[in-house]
Every structure is written in structure tokens, then in C-alpha cells.
Amino acid sequence: MTIKVGDTFPSVTLKHLTTNGLEDVSTESLMKGKKVVLFSVPGAFTPTCSAKHLPGFVNHIQEFKSKGIEEVVCMAVNDPFVMNAWAKANSAEGKVTMLPDGNGTLTRALGLEMDGAGYGLGQRSQRFAMLIDNGVVKAVNVEKPGSFEVSSAEAMLKIA
Numbered sequence: 001m002t003i004k005v006g007d008t009f010p011s012v013t014l015k016h017l018t019t020n021g022l023e024d025v026s027t028e029s030l031m032k033g034k035k036v037v038l039f040s041v042p043g044a045f046t047p048t049c050s051a052k053h054l055p056g057f058v059n060h061i062q063e064f065k066s067k068g069i070e071e072v073v074c075m076a077v078n079d080p081f082v083m084n085a086w087a088k089a090n091s092a093e094g095k096v097t098m099l100p101d102g103n104g105t106l107t108r109a110l111g112l113e114m115d116g117a118g119y120g121l122g123q124r125s126q127r128f129a130m131l132i133d134n135g136v137v138k139a140v141n142v143e144k145p146g147s148f149e150v151s152s153a154e155a156m157l158k159i160a
Contacts, residue, residue: 001111002142009137015100028135030071032135042116042124044083048148058090075100075107079102107124
């Protein structure tokens with residue numbers, strides 16, 4: 001079942017790379033008591049994700065903060081090391097929280113997986129963005145395959 005407006009964001013524990021190495025991070029602790037924008041991409045370092053999606057949120061981070069968004073989170077079915085390298089390559093450190101869903105656990109819990117095998121990607125996340133307030137989903141914008149419109153930073157700023 002696909003997550004929808006009004007649902008509670010799934011509680012999943014993922015691995016996150018910190019200065020202390022790999023640590024557990026729970027989505028529940030990440031969302032609790034905060035207004036969060038979470039966006040997901042099919043893969044780090046892939047063309048649209050690297051040229052438009054992540055940079056849009058990095059470039060507009062202050063606008064999100066001014067609208068009361070306490071955290072902007074980027075999720076991908078990639079490992080923590082790839083997500084860390086991608087953050088560095090895109091000057092996202094300290095701006096966007098990178099959330100690696102290496103095993104696709106959260107993606108499946110959201111019901112937003114896609115089969116990217118035809119592109120050599122295996123199982124990945126669909127491209128989407130959502131607004132979450134204290135763990136409750138307030139908006140879900142899922143892209144049609146091959147599109148990049150409703151999950152952009154600019155689109156999310158309109159509803160934040």
C-alpha cells in the first residue's frame with residue numbers, strides 16, 4: 001500500500017554515516033516534533049538527481065527554513081558511503097540530511113519502490129517529495145516515470 005496524506009510516516013531504522021562511523025538513525029526520531037520535507041531520488045550521481053533534484057534543495061535551503069521547515073532530507077536506495085560522497089560533491093553537507101535506504105526497507109514501507117533493472121539499477125525508489133509534520137504526512141508528490149515536476153524544490157516550496 002502506498003503512503004498517503006494523513007498517514008503516519010513509517011518507523012524504520014537505517015544506517016547513516018557520521019564522523020563516528022556508521023550509526024543507526026530511526027525515521028521516527030528524525031521526524032518527531034519537526035516539520036520536514038523529504039525527497040527521494042532513484043539514485044545518487046544519476047543525471048537528473050545530480051543536476052537538478054538535490055541541487056534545487058541545496059540552493060533553496062534558506063527559503064525552506066524561512067517557511068518553518070526544520071529539516072530537508074534526501075533519500076535514495078544507496079549505501080551510506082555513496083550518499084556521503086554525493087553530499088560532499090554537491091555541497092549539501094550541513095544543509096540537506098542524506099538518508100541512505102541501502103536495502104530499500106523504507107522505500108518498501110512507503111510503497112514507493114520501482115524496478116530500475118532495465119537501466120541496471122535494480123530495485124530503487126520512485127522520485128517523490130513529501131511534507132511531514134511531527135511524523136504525519138501532509139503532502140505526497142510522486143513523479144510520473146521520467147518526469148521531474150512535482151517533487152522539485154520549487155514545487156515543494158509552494159506547499160511548505
